[in-house]
Amino acid sequence: MPAAIRAHALRSDGTRRAWILLTALALLTFGALHARADEKVIRIGYQKYGTLVLLKGKGLLEQRLKPLGYRVTWAEFPSGPPLMEALNAGAVDLGSAGEAPPIFAQAANPDLLYVGHEPAAPKGEAILVAKDSPIRTVADLRGRKIALNKGSNVHYFLVRALEQAGVPYEAVTPTFLAPADGAAAFARGAVDAWAIWDPYLASGERSTGGRILVDGTDLVPNRQFYLSTRAFTAANGPALDATLAAIGEIDAWAKDNTDAVAAELSPSVGIPAPILTVALRRLTYGVTPLNAETTADQQKVADTFHRLGLLPKPVDVASAVRKPGS
Numbered sequence: 372m373p374a375a376i377r378a379h380a381l382r383s384d385g386t387r388r389a390w391i392l393l394t395a396l397a398l399l400t401f402g403a404l405h406a407r408a409d410e411k412v413i414r415i416g417y418q419k420y421g422t423l424v425l426l427k428g429k430g431l432l433e434q435r436l437k438p439l440g441y442r443v444t445w446a447e448f449p450s451g452p453p454l455m456e457a458l459n460a461g462a463v464d465l466g467s468a469g470e471a472p473p474i475f476a477q478a479a480n481p482d483l484l485y486v487g488h489e490p491a492a493p494k495g496e497a498i499l500v501a502k503d504s505p506i507r508t509v510a511d512l513r514g515r516k517i518a519l520n521k522g523s524n525v526h527y528f529l530v531r532a533l534e535q536a537g538v539p540y541e542a543v544t545p546t547f548l549a550p551a552d553g554a555a556a557f558a559r560g561a562v563d564a565w566a567i568w569d570p571y572l573a574s575g576e577r578s579t580g581g582r583i584l585v586d587g588t589d590l591v592p593n594r595q596f597y598l599s600t601r602a603f604t605a606a607n608g609p610a611l612d613a614t615l616a617a618i619g620e621i622d623a624w625a626k627d628n629t630d631a632v633a634a635e636l637s638p639s640v641g642i643p644a645p646i647l648t649v650a651l652r653r654l655t656y657g658v659t660p661l662n663a664e665t666t667a668d669q670q671k672v673a674d675t676f677h678r679l680g681l682l683p684k685p686v687d688v689a690s691a692v693r694k695p696g697s
Contacts, residue, residue: 411441413610416454416466419447419639420570421595422489422656423467426621428635435617441610450549452522455598459483464603465614469524469568470591473598474673477686484604486693487597487615488665489622490655493587496525496568498532499557502580506563509536509585512543515563518556521547522681524593525566527672530679531590540679557581568593569650570642577646592668597658604693615658622656661692 413436417423426432433443448454451468455476458466465486468476477483498517500506506515509532519525526545533540546553546562550571557565558579567575575581587593597615604611625632633647640647661669666689673686 411439411607411610412444413441413465413607413614414444414446414463415614416446416448416457416463418450418454418467419641420636421467422618422621422625422658424639425625425632425635426618429621431620432614432617435613436610439610439613450520455483458598458600461600464607465597465599465611467595467597470594470596470669470672471523471527471676473596473691474669474676474682474686474688475522476598477673477688477691478682478684481691482600482602483691484599484601484693485596485661485669485688485691486599486604486611487618487658488661489595490657490659491592491594492653492655493589493591493593494653495572495587495650496528496566496591496593497572497586498529498584499565499567499572499575499579499581500563500584501557501560502582504563504582506584509533510538512536512564512584513538514542514544516544516546516561517564517566518546518548518553518562519566520549520553521545522676523568524591525568526681527675528587528591528593529566530675532585535590554578569653570640570647573646573650573653574642576649592665594665594668596661596669599693604697608697618658622658625651626656660695666692 415423417427427445436443446463448457451472452475454466455468455472457463459476459480473483473485506512512533517529519529530540533543546556548556550567553565553567554571554575556562557575564584565575599611629648629651632651633644636647637644670688673682673688676682677685
């Protein structure tokens with residue numbers, strides 16, 4: 372494709388996601404074609420920050436799945452939404468995302484299945500304001516311009532924070548920006564506040580001197596979920612269980628080795644290790660199946676996005692949760 376045509380195509384967010392998905396499909400198809408006939412393949416989608424990238428780096432999953440006759444292929448995604456699109460398209464078998472992307476994925480494809488989650492980490496997302504900003508409470512956001520990623524965890528977080536402060540969502544001006552663009556807009560004062568998650572939160576605090584107005588404590592759980600599909604889970608239950616167990620092993624190591632984790636993630640994330648350490652200390656670890664409380668919390672997210680008109684139809688989270696023994 373000529374450079375000029377490619378530049379034009381990548382102007383739209385939808386086309387950019389299509390390129391990401393097509394690239395992932397190509398990479399994973401190539402890996403599958405080169406697997407031995409007696410091997411099965413589990414295709415993992417991961418992001419630059421989190422347990423899965425650590426699992427990839429240590430090669431632990433390959434060790435655990437080889438006796439079961441599986442090989443592993445990996446595909447990197449820039450964020451949760453395109454990873455969920457790849458899962459729905461059948462390009463990956465397992466991936467992780469925060470609270471919001473699975474809601475939209477489930478609305479698009481009922482084959483999605485929640486297979487595990489990490490504990491709540493409410494301090495891992497917050498609303499940042501400038502150090503010298505006159506904004507002192509969430510109520511002061513009325514009439515202000517707020518940068519955030521549309522349909523993300525922080526979108527739900529912002530709605531909850533405003534509700535608790537008695538400020539209608541319509542009383543603020545959301546400016547929908549990806550993290551990098553949000554960081555730039557916040558740094559130059561083009562927005563009054565920035566709703567963002569770690570590690571971009573920790574980076575924004577350090578680079579701009581931004582002040583946390585409020586974090587997710589007593590407002591939102593901020594959980595990380597592991598997701599697969601009904602078809603893959605039904606056909607590969609033991610391999611999926613072994614994968615979740617390997618994630619648990621990495622979690623146990625990461626919990627007690629924050630500095631080592633920061634050093635390992637820094638090159639891929641592009642954030643200095645000392646800043647990542649701040650973010651990692653706000654994380655929680657320990658993958659478990661979804662329980663009634665977690666499912667109910669996730670249902671609140673779904674109901675909120677439907678009420679805001681961001682979902683085309685209601686979503687029943689409980690129907691997409693893996694049942695014990697399946």
